[in-house]
Amino acid sequence: MLLSKTVRSSTLKLAFIYVLVFSSAVFALLGYVYWSTASYLYEKSDQLLNIERESVDGAYEQTGRDGIISLIGRRSGDHFFSDWTYLLTGPAYEYVAGNLESWPRALHPEPGWSTLVTLRPEPKKTGGALRATARVLPDGSHLLVGRKIEDLQGLLEKIVTALGWGAGLFLILAAAAGISTSRRSVARIESINATSLEIMRAGLGERIPLRGTDDEWDGLARNLNSMLDRIEELMESVRQVSDNVAHDLRTPLTRMRGRLEKGCNQQLGVSQYESLLNDTIIELDEILRTFSSILRISQIEMRNQTAVFHDIDLTEVAGEVVELFDPSAEEKGVTLRLLSNERVPVFGDRDLLFDALSNLVDNAIKHGGDNDAVIVQVRRGASGPVVTVADHGPGIPVDERKNVLKRFHRLECSRNRPGSGLGLSLVAAVANLHGTRIEMADNAPGLRIELQFLSPESAAHDRSFQSLAPSP
Secondary structure, three states, rough: OHHHHHOOHHHHHHHHHHHHHHHHHHHHHHHHHHHHHHHHHHHHHHHHHHHHHHHHHHHHHHHHHHHHHHHHHHHHOHHHHHOEEEEEEOOOOOOOEOOOOOOOOOOOOOOOOOOOOOOOOOOOOOOOOOEEEEEOOOOOOOEEEEEHHHOOOHHHHHHHHHHHOOOOOOOOHHHHHHHHHHHHHHHHHHHHHHHHHHHHHHHHOOOOOOOOOOHHHHHHHHHHHHHHHHHHHHHHHHHHHHHHHHHHHHHHHHHHHHHHHHHHOOOOOOOHHHHHHHHHHEEEEEEHHHHHHHHHHHHOOOOHHHOOOOEHHHHHHHHHHHHHHHHHHHHHHHHHEEEEEOOOEEEEEEHHHHHHHHHHHHHHHHOOOOOOOEEEEEEEEOOOEEEEEEOOOOOOOOOOOOHHOOOOOOOOHOOOOOOOOOHHHHHHHHHHHEEEEEEEOOOOEEEEEEEEEHHHHHHHHHHHHHHHOOOO
């Protein structure tokens, strides 16, 4: 099964294309190496032949034909010239002197020295290849000077054999590497496909196995597993939102139905009908506000509002929020103060930041305790602007600080108070849109929430990790 998929895989086809291209390049390189080596060796051999040809010409000019016969005799008895061949014949090619029995048929002498040629041994005759040249002497005699190149050709044959084996080994190794790489890639892809099919069949509980090689395939598997974790968390978040919406809407809808049923089944006065309708409208407005908050959070999380970002003064926005909630704080006996004496610019959406700070201040006033203080501070931090909202209420337990950013999540102590549990979810959505980090800490006593606006580089780095965190 795996073998057939490997054979059909595009990776193997691409690998063989690369093998073909590289093989062509290697063969061209080896061919050049052989050609340049053979040319160099033949050139050196021909240089020696040209030197000997000049020696023969010198002997002929000094003493004529007898000088050549004398030179051939000396050369034949010299061990250094054992690889040399000489032949002097008459005008009719009759033997005169030399160590070659007869004139080669393939060599035709000219008045001047002929071009160097390579002579092969004739069938049924012993002897190796010969590199030779010839000329016709003024008296009509024919002279041949040659040099055996058996060793040269043997060396070239060994070079060809070595290059052939090297090329063959290269082809085998390249093909084996291509098949191995393709098989490994197909095996990892099949593992991912099998896990995907299992996920489609059984659910999001399966994960792609890691092999511990820490290579690009393990990196892909980790990213896909992180994506599956994220999807599973989102699905769980959707399920929880659906459950919370059903739970939170069931009570007010049940109350409304009871009121309407009472109005239908009983004779009530005009004032009672007005009261019933007013209560129903209040309940409906609360439900509509809940759905509006859900839609607003969804729009923010879609990140389709960054086009309207511009430079704003965070201190000015915080001042407007403090001014808006100052009457509510006085009514509850809470002191609301803004600590900031400088302009702190940020790049973002003014309305969304105003809503986020409003939710934080509103929660601090509601849950921060009576006759106490709520402090809003804006300052420049090490990595960017920071806005802090601190109160002296009961705070939020450490293990609940992540959960309160989820939609509809409410602490047990807040179940009986008005609210939908969407305020901090909106804050989290706005913070994520602006690349802002939310930090919660004890205010000893109370809660201190910080919105840390990061620099563009830090925000991009932080969002890469936030994308793997649970959705608020």
